[in-house]
Amino acid sequence: MLDLGSYIVLLGGIIYFFVFILGLILGSFLNSWMWRVHDNIKILSNSRSMCPHCRYQLRWYENIPLFSWLILRAHCSNCKKPIHWSYPVVELATGLLMMFIVEQHLKLVHFSEWILLRDVCFLTLLIITFVYDLRYKIILSRIIWAGTIIGFLINILALNFSYSSLLLGMAIGGGFFLFQYLVSNGRWIGGGDVRMGVMMGAWLGWQNTIVALFIAYIFGALVGVVLLYFKKADGKTEVPFGTFLAVGTFLAIYYGNNLLNWYLQLLK
Numbered sequence: 364m365l366d367l368g369s370y371i372v373l374l375g376g377i378i379y380f381f382v383f384i385l386g387l388i389l390g391s392f393l394n395s396w397m398w399r400v401h402d403n404i405k406i407l408s409n410s411r412s413m414c415p416h417c418r419y420q421l422r423w424y425e426n427i428p429l430f431s432w433l434i435l436r437a438h439c440s441n442c443k444k445p446i447h448w449s450y451p452v453v454e455l456a457t458g459l460l461m462m463f464i465v466e467q468h469l470k471l472v473h474f475s476e477w478i479l480l481r482d483v484c485f486l487t488l489l490i491i492t493f494v495y496d497l498r499y500k501i502i503l504s505r506i507i508w509a510g511t512i513i514g515f516l517i518n519i520l521a522l523n524f525s526y527s528s529l530l531l532g533m534a535i536g537g538g539f540f541l542f543q544y545l546v547s548n549g550r551w552i553g554g555g556d557v558r559m560g561v562m563m564g565a566w567l568g569w570q571n572t573i574v575a576l577f578i579a580y581i582f583g584a585l586v587g588v589v590l591l592y593f594k595k596a597d598g599k600t601e602v603p604f605g606t607f608l609a610v611g612t613f614l615a616i617y618y619g620n621n622l623l624n625w626y627l628q629l630l631k
């Protein structure tokens with residue numbers, strides 16, 4: 364017989380294991396969705412998984428998240444072309460981040476399936492934005508508009524966020540980038556960044572939108588310094604702002620209030 368303590372530990376382990384597996388599957392789905400969108404392939408008529416280079420249809424054991432990449436040693440078994448490293452990284456990261464989200468929610472005093480659903484949805488959209496902007500230098504506007512509407516509605520209807528905070532956040536987030544867009548005539552940043560700023564406001568409210576922008580810029584500057592140091596970038600390198608904004612937004616969801624309180628304490 365297990366005592367209650369070991370039973371809870373065992374149960375927790377089983378829950379996290381399944382959440383991790385679910386995350387791997389979600390990450391694998393996001394990978395194939397992204398390259399299909401980029402290569403303009405109809406998703407329903409080509410539902411079987413295939414190699415992005417030669418369109419060879421994968422056998423079941425070549426389509427297991429993470430493990431297939433290791434077994435195939437990062438090469439397609441048909442055309443021998445390399446499989447991009449981002450595939451296993453996205454799968455592993457999605458699995459780990461899903462575990463992180465569930466852990467954050469189990470810590471909450473008032474567990475809400477609405478916030479859990481919202482956060483899984485946010486994570487999905489942020490992973491797409493992070494990877495797509497990094498690999499293809501585009502922030503997908505349909506993802507951003509869908510995210511803006513879903514986030515706004517759940518925040519208002521299920522979580523009682525204040526309208527005014529969300530609208531002000533959208534104005535600050537969008538306005539911050541719109542200003543730069545207008546001043547630089549679209550040379551510094553693109554329309555995708557403006558739309559992403561609006562979405563961040565609808566997700567976070569105005570205070571955490573500012574926190575998210577701060578995190579994104581600090582993170583971007585750190586990465587920039589490292590790349591300049593290793594001569595992987597120069598002044599002309601195109602900056603994937605969406606990638607940095609996705610990181611800032613994700614961290615602001617969970618740590619925004621703490622960071623804000625910590626900062627306000629410093630001012631006292």
Ligand SMILES: [Zn+2]
Nearest residue numbers: 414417439442
């Ligand atoms: Zn191939």
